[in-house]
Amino acid sequence: MVLECTGGGTSGLTLATRLSEDPSVSVIVIEAGPANLDDPEILNPALIDNRFGRPEYDWGFQTVPQKFCKDRSVPFNRGKGLGGSSALNFLQYHRPARSDIDALGELGNQGWNWELLEPYYAKSERFILPVEKNNTLTYDVAHHGLDGPLAVGFPTPLSTFEHPFQMAMKNLGIDLIKDPIKGAWYTPVTIDPTERVRSYAANKYYQPNASRENLTVVVCAQVTKIVTELDHNALATAVEVVFHNEEALYTVKVGKEVILSAGTIMSPQILELSGIGDRTILQEFDIEPRVHLPGVGENVQEHFFSGVVSEVRPEVVSELYQTSGTGIFGIPPTCISFVPLATISADHETLQKSLATLINEAISSKRISPSLQKQYEITLKHQQDREPSCEFILWPLWRPIPNTPAPGKQYLIVSTLLNHPISRGSIHIASSDPLVPPKINPRYFEYEYDLLQLVEQIKFARKILDQEPVKNLLAGNELSPGRDVQTDEQIADFVKSALSTTWHTVGSCSMLPLEDGGVVDSRLKVHSTTNIRVIDMSIIPLHICAHTQATAYALGELGADIIKGKALISGD
Numbered sequence: 001m002v003l004e005c006t007g008g009g010t011s012g013l014t015l016a017t018r019l020s021e022d023p024s025v026s027v028i029v030i031e032a033g034p035a036n037l038d039d040p041e042i043l044n045p046a047l048i049d050n051r052f053g054r055p056e057y058d059w060g061f062q063t064v065p066q067k068f069c070k071d072r073s074v075p076f077n078r079g080k081g082l083g084g085s086s087a088l089n090f091l092q093y094h095r096p097a098r099s100d101i102d103a104l105g106e107l108g109n110q111g112w113n114w115e116l117l118e119p120y121y122a123k124s125e126r127f128i129l130p131v132e133k134n135n136t137l138t139y140d141v142a143h144h145g146l147d148g149p150l151a152v153g154f155p156t157p158l159s160t161f162e163h164p165f166q167m168a169m170k171n172l173g174i175d176l177i178k179d180p181i182k183g184a185w186y187t188p189v190t191i192d193p194t195e196r197v198r199s200y201a202a203n204k205y206y207q208p209n210a211s212r213e214n215l216t217v218v219v220c221a222q223v224t225k226i227v228t229e230l231d232h233n234a235l236a237t238a239v240e241v242v243f244h245n246e247e248a249l250y251t252v253k254v255g256k257e258v259i260l261s262a263g264t265i266m267s268p269q270i271l272e273l274s275g276i277g278d279r280t281i282l283q284e285f286d287i288e289p290r291v292h293l294p295g296v297g298e299n300v301q302e303h304f305f306s307g308v309v310s311e312v313r314p315e316v317v318s319e320l321y322q323t324s325g326t327g328i329f330g331i332p333p334t335c336i337s338f339v340p341l342a343t344i345s346a347d348h349e350t351l352q353k354s355l356a357t358l359i360n361e362a363i364s365s366k367r368i369s370p371s372l373q374k375q376y377e378i379t380l381k382h383q384q385d386r387e388p389s390c391e392f393i394l395w396p397l398w399r400p401i402p403n404t405p406a407p408g409k410q411y412l413i414v415s416t417l418l419n420h421p422i423s424r425g426s427i428h429i430a431s432s433d434p435l436v437p438p439k440i441n442p443r444y445f446e447y448e449y450d451l452l453q454l455v456e457q458i459k460f461a462r463k464i465l466d467q468e469p470v471k472n473l474l475a476g477n478e479l480s481p482g483r484d485v486q487t488d489e490q491i492a493d494f495v496k497s498a499l500s501t502t503w504h505t506v507g508s509c510s511m512l513p514l515e516d517g518g519v520v521d522s523r524l525k526v527h528s529t530t531n532i533r534v535i536d537m538s539i540i541p542l543h544i545c546a547h548t549q550a551t552a553y554a555l556g557e558l559g560a561d562i563i564k565g566k567a568l569i570s571g572d
């Protein structure tokens, strides 16, 4: 049996490594980027954004101008090379709330719930307990896997910012908790604390198994098309995979299955180039439609990301450098809180009502599909049940957002993420030329509700910075938005200028029933095909309130068991 995995990223290498555990199975991974193995620029965990825009590491995508966000074209970095975005990400690692995973089943995906996925989070993780006793850190070993390939731990040393942040959150009525997901706590990171290197799909899954004879990895090879044959029931079967390498095109015959793991941006592009997608879009680019699947490239969701930046008192900066070597400015952020809107906003009931009204109006005017209606109803219910949808992170300023910092000064940012957005975007081909990047349109703030919620979050981020003991660390100068930005309208205007991607995009190949605009079924097979699956973050149909890498690994693990016939065997 031969399986082709296209995309050697987070889910792709997890999947390929697990599938090739069976010597009777041959696995070929085709990765567009270079191998980049043992590269200190990737391994050094302090270098988190040094590779942005460099084509050997980053696809360097951009969105189309955002109509509801000042026509800005927002940078959309994505990892390129073995490990994919796990080689480029900011290392934070944690699982989502149970309710987010149960929602996958509620949307019609038989068998999907927390009980299904939880063992696969655990299977991928090797949580390494801190060696030094640290009264600041909290964790619950029961929430972690201990024997998986992916080393996960806490950065050492921590700075002296974490404890004040936690205390400020407590003073603001946020529960301090041991582990995810509702409250303030310390996220572990994908750093191997023993080796002090980034732990990612390439060095923890692939490299230890690279000598397997049944595992072949081809790099610098961009898949351009899957060639299919149609049977009398119009079911498509993949027969060849075409890839581009150094100006030439190559073809691999499909042995058994093709699995797309090219990520949320590129998996829909490969499907559309192969004639699987909305026939109208395909015809626009003279691509022969093989399977009419209008959901391809639709239902795209992203965490919206903004924040408040404040100057740190100079003496605090020097204390930090003395006490911890590098202080917070040299370590990845670990202070995270996921909280319900109701906890942070006095206006939450008004907002909830406006969400309910928006849903009702959209239904009665037939502006949204029944599938989207189901998604929105789940989002509203999560709000009412006080499930988390807002996120706050304390970290050093790693880039000016958007005002320019004064030379020689140090800043902190409380970032805030809106994790259950209402706006839905799309990712479609922009050309029949596979080397032309797809058109990425997140449609930020198409629904004003998202803007209103983010404004509330910015106001709460300010409260954190104004709260002791954090306040005492700061010089009192707010760099962004700046103290002259006070009214809701002014904050909304700032948010539109400052909004960034969180690189957590999902949904472009949503796992949903066909009649609900789905692209893959609950066993991750592309609808109306016999041997094409998608296994990466693009299949998540309703966004989770968590960073996404833990889920990308869990999907790779689960996907391997589905293919091996060890999970979701009867579809229930």
Ligand SMILES: Cc1cc2nc3c(=O)[nH]c(=O)nc-3n(C[C@H](O)[C@H](O)[C@H](O)COP(=O)(O)OP(=O)(O)OC[C@H]3O[C@@H](n4cnc5c(N)ncnc54)[C@H](O)[C@@H]3O)c2cc1C
Pocket (backbone or CB within 6 Å): 006, 007, 008, 009, 010, 011, 012, 030, 031, 032, 033, 077, 078, 079, 080, 081, 082, 083, 084, 085, 086, 088, 089, 090, 091, 092, 093, 094, 221, 222, 223, 224, 261, 262, 263, 264, 266, 267, 270, 502, 503, 504, 505, 536, 537, 538, 547, 548, 549, 550, 552
């Ligand atoms: C800058 C950044 C910071 C992030 N920070 C965090 C964080 O701190 N914590 C967290 O949990 N998550 C974070 N994420 C998100 C997380 O890393 C991703 O959600 C996850 O890694 C996605 O996994 P994936 O397998 O879906 O895609 P990827 O890991 O991106 O893999 C896709 C792979 O497919 C390859 N590919 C694409 N097209 C083709 C083609 N045509 N042919 C062949 N190969 C192809 C790509 O080169 C890539 O290797 C971050 C992401 C980024 C980009």
